[in-house]
Amino acid sequence: MKQDLWINGSFEPGNEYRELRSPYNQEKLADVAAAGSEEIEAAIASAEKASKLMAAMPAHKRAEILENAVQILKDEKEECARIISREAAKPIKAARTEVERTITTYAFAAQEARRLYGETIPMDAAPGGEGRLAYTVKEPLGVIGAITPFNFPMNLVAHKVGPAIAAGNTVVLKPASQTPLSAYKIADIFHRAGLPAGGLNVISGSGKTIGDSFLSDKRIKMITFTGSPEVGTYIRENAGLKKVTLELGSNSAVIVDKDTDLDKAVPRIVSGAYAFQGQVCISVQRIYVHEAIFEEFTERFVHEAGRLQAGDPLDETTDVSAMISLDDAERAESWVKTAVDGGAKLALGGSGEGSVFQPTVLLDVDKEQKISCEEAFAPVVHINRFSGIDEAIGYVNDSQYGLQAGIFTKDINAALKAARELEVGGVMINDFPTFRVDHMPYGGVKLSGTGREGIKYAVEEMTELKLVSIKYE
Numbered sequence: 001m002k003q004d005l006w007i008n009g010s011f012e013p014g015n016e017y018r019e020l021r022s023p024y025n026q027e028k029l030a031d032v033a034a035a036g037s038e039e040i041e042a043a044i045a046s047a048e049k050a051s052k053l054m055a056a057m058p059a060h061k062r063a064e065i066l067e068n069a070v071q072i073l074k075d076e077k078e079e080c081a082r083i084i085s086r087e088a089a090k091p092i093k094a095a096r097t098e099v100e101r102t103i104t105t106y107a108f109a110a111q112e113a114r115r116l117y118g119e120t121i122p123m124d125a126a127p128g129g130e131g132r133l134a135y136t137v138k139e140p141l142g143v144i145g146a147i148t149p150f151n152f153p154m155n156l157v158a159h160k161v162g163p164a165i166a167a168g169n170t171v172v173l174k175p176a177s178q179t180p181l182s183a184y185k186i187a188d189i190f191h192r193a194g195l196p197a198g199g200l201n202v203i204s205g206s207g208k209t210i211g212d213s214f215l216s217d218k219r220i221k222m223i224t225f226t227g228s229p230e231v232g233t234y235i236r237e238n239a240g241l242k243k244v245t246l247e248l249g250s251n252s253a254v255i256v257d258k259d260t261d262l263d264k265a266v267p268r269i270v271s272g273a274y275a276f277q278g279q280v281c282i283s284v285q286r287i288y289v290h291e292a293i294f295e296e297f298t299e300r301f302v303h304e305a306g307r308l309q310a311g312d313p314l315d316e317t318t319d320v321s322a323m324i325s326l327d328d329a330e331r332a333e334s335w336v337k338t339a340v341d342g343g344a345k346l347a348l349g350g351s352g353e354g355s356v357f358q359p360t361v362l363l364d365v366d367k368e369q370k371i372s373c374e375e376a377f378a379p380v381v382h383i384n385r386f387s388g389i390d391e392a393i394g395y396v397n398d399s400q401y402g403l404q405a406g407i408f409t410k411d412i413n414a415a416l417k418a419a420r421e422l423e424v425g426g427v428m429i430n431d432f433p434t435f436r437v438d439h440m441p442y443g444g445v446k447l448s449g450t451g452r453e454g455i456k457y458a459v460e461e462m463t464e465l466k467l468v469s470i471k472y473e
């Protein structure tokens with residue numbers, strides 16, 4: 001199969017093609033076009049041209065296009081899940097969940113399209129402001145450059161395309177090189193949903209080449225990026241006055257207090273640690289357990305994690321499959337080995353076959369070990385102990401990242417203290433840090449990023465506030 005670029009409402013050839021292979025069995029999936037400077041220019045020009053049309057389009061029409069896309073996605077959800085599963089090696093059960101979430105995300109975007117309004121400003125609250133009617137309106141920015149990662153190739157695209165269309169913008173989307181087919185499927189769906197040509201352009205190819213074009217092109221008014229802190233920082237440093245939203249990585253932690261109901265908490269934390277092989281930005285990576293229940297928690301956790309089925313992503317029984325590349329599996333293995341050499345205990349896993357890395361549990365890991373202080377992005381967790389809640393909060397905060405954190409406790413004071421003191425974008429009380437529904441504000445502090453997604457919040461980032469003041473005569 002040959003996958004062309006999607007520019008100005010039709011598939012266009014690229015100047016070169018790269019083989020896309022399954023991360024699980026290396027089966028060839030497609031020859032995918034890589035955009036060069038000419039194609040990038042054509043995509044931006046087409047988005048710029050369509051931006052006038054999109055800005056003038058009434059809200060009910062933008063909402064209708066999004067609703068049409070929701071309906072097509074519902075009709076074609078199994079096909080969508082299979083695309084994700086094949087190109088990302090995401091277990092099919094998890095891929096289906098991602099498609100359901102994508103549907104919800106676009107449904108929220110359709111609602112937000114109808115809710116784009118400002119407020120009246122009481123100008124007479126300031127001396128000299130009397131005798132005026134003032135109000136704000138939210139205007140679209142124009143062309144948005146969106147760059148997305150491999151791990152949620154449909155839903156994280158939806159978190160950019162949905163609010164952009166809701167707000168009347170146009171988009172040039174650069175999907176991750178390992179997962180372009182999901183993005184091209186979405187382009188086709190929006191075309192059939194009635195989005196005008198140029199409203200959404202999808203160009204696969206080198207992240208650096210396309211990213212640098214977004215940075216240097218004045219027609220791109222905003223860059224919305226989800227991916228690694230390294231690339232996010234580079235974008236921030238080179239974006240000048242463009243708006244920038246960055247959704248970056250984390251080494252998410254959960255605190256398990258002594259009164260926790262382990263029947264509920266253990267399976268929940270296991271799923272937060274190993275879903276999609278731990279390649280989720282809010283995967284559980286660090287678990288801090290009260291010393292009074294450390295042994296029992298660990299025993300149950302290792303038992304539960306040991307039951308996960310590794311295998312083919314398209315197999316209905318598979319829980320964990322291949323990591324996105326062999327390099328990533330090898331990196332995880334070497335970080336685990338270094339931690340063990342440094343004194344950590346290996347309670348489960350620790351190795352793999354090819355790019356399928358076994359669910360792994362380490363105990364008592366030193367906080368300076370990469371597997372603790374860097375983002376593992378692998379099916380690896382470590383369990384450490386604490387004796388008091390201040391100590392546990394200190395461990396969680398001792399991180400360069402701050403996306404979300406979780407705490408299981410029945411102590412209301414401990415819960416509220418955690419809510420106040422944890423340095424993260426979201427605190428999940430009595431749940432894992434991996435919890436997300438698609439309309440909640442979502443984003444990080446520290447190296448985990450700037451700005452928020454969650455449709456309503458992304459719409460804020462993707463619009464400019466204009467004040468209108470009318471002086472009575």
Ligand code: NAP
Binds near residue numbers: 152175176280443
């Ligand atoms: P990545 O390597 O940073 O890639 C993300 C995207 O950036 C890809 O499309 C990539 O293209 C592109 N890119 C690479 N170099 C670039 C450059 N110099 N300029 C502009 N774009 C460039 O990240 P990943 O490995 O795909 O994803 C994993 C990371 O994403 C993890 O850190 C994870 O935590 C984070 N993430 C965060 C969130 C969140 O919401 N906070 C959600 C999901 C993932 P190529 O594929 O062509 O290299």
